[in-house]
Amino acid sequence: MEKVRCIAASFLAAGFVMASSAKGVVTLFQDDFEAQTIGDTVGPPQIGTWSEGPTSGVHGADIVGSPALGTKSVRIERQATAQGPANGDLRGVTLPGAILNGNTVEFKIASNLESANRFNNPLQIAIGQVGSNFNNDFTFLQIGDVNNGVYGYYTGPGQFGTLNNTALTPSLNTPGSNEGKWDTLRAVLHIATLNATQMTGTMDLFISLNGAAEVQVANGALLQTTTNPGINDASMQIRIVKGPSTGIDFYDNVSVTAAFVPEPSTLSLAGAAGLLALRRRTKR
Numbered sequence: 478m479e480k481v482r483c484i485a486a487s488f489l490a491a492g493f494v495m496a497s498s499a500k501g502v503v504t505l506f507q508d509d510f511e512a513q514t515i516g517d518t519v520g521p522p523q524i525g526t527w528s529e530g531p532t533s534g535v536h537g538a539d540i541v542g543s544p545a546l547g548t549k550s551v552r553i554e555r556q557a558t559a560q561g562p563a564n565g566d567l568r569g570v571t572l573p574g575a576i577l578n579g580n581t582v583e584f585k586i587a588s589n590l591e592s593a594n595r596f597n598n599p600l601q602i603a604i605g606q607v608g609s610n611f612n613n614d615f616t617f618l619q620i621g622d623v624n625n626g627v628y629g630y631y632t633g634p635g636q637f638g639t640l641n642n643t644a645l646t647p648s649l650n651t652p653g654s655n656e657g658k659w660d661t662l663r664a665v666l667h668i669a670t671l672n673a674t675q676m677t678g679t680m681d682l683f684i685s686l687n688g689a690a691e692v693q694v695a696n697g698a699l700l701q702t703t704t705n706p707g708i709n710d711a712s713m714q715i716r717i718v719k720g721p722s723t724g725i726d727f728y729d730n731v732s733v734t735a736a737f738v739p740e741p742s743t744l745s746l747a748g749a750a751g752l753l754a755l756r757r758r759t760k761r
Contacts, residue, residue, distance in 0.1 A: 530566030592724020595626020
């Protein structure tokens with residue numbers, strides 16, 4: 478009898494392990510811009526939603542035909558407006574279910590910088606809660622001024638808590654004769670619940686320069702603490718802006734995927750299935 482109990486416990490444990498390790502992967506945001514119309518309006522992405530902030534400007538975010546990895550991409554430009562300089566404020570929101578405890582969320586984007594230099598933060602990408610005004614994000618990716626311009630990222634626990642500069646220098650394209658050098662940034666966020674109202678986690682960050690092999694520049698970096706915004710769908714916001722007196726940024730192949738942990742009921746069913754199999758076997 479004791480042997481049967483041990484076997485039953487083993488089946489339950491095995492069911493738990495199998496269920497908890499088998500994560501489902503779903504795409505929550507995607508746009509390669511090929512279905513977009515060239516012009517000064519960014520239309521709906523393939524998955525998710527786009528919108529422009531009030532400071533984006535008429536040509537802050539435009540769909541263009543070149544340069545592009547495929548055919549089309551989005552151009553982010555800072556232009557003068559009656560209200561002052563625009564910052565190309567483009568905001569993407571994922572489908573529901575990104576910011577949940579235990580999720581592994583991957584954000585990926587291709588970047589092409591056309592400029593005479595890398596100064597004044599030409600690339601600025603905030604990844605966080607919907608509605609964040611750079612005050613409720615998990616991280617902030619940028620090209621900073623250190624060492625003539627390098628990729629960097631912010632870690633927590635506070636918002637803009639610690640700036641971490643990498644050793645990677647962004648590819649640079651000549652204004653007016655863009656050579657088609659594209660870098661790819663891939664941030665993998667491991668989301669965790671901190672308490673009833675706040676989320677945190679860790680991040681692994683990978684960067685590929687002009688099509689070269691990825692380089693991991695962050696491993697288990699602490700995410701900035703965010704506060705749940707009061708919406709129930711756990712969507713994630715991707716916000717793209719740029720610094721003053723910078724060149725032109727082109728972006729392509731933007732995506733957010735999530736590997737989610739099965740619901741507790743799934744775990745129970747897996748364990749129950751193992752126990753049921755044992756009972757059937759012992760009755761023979």
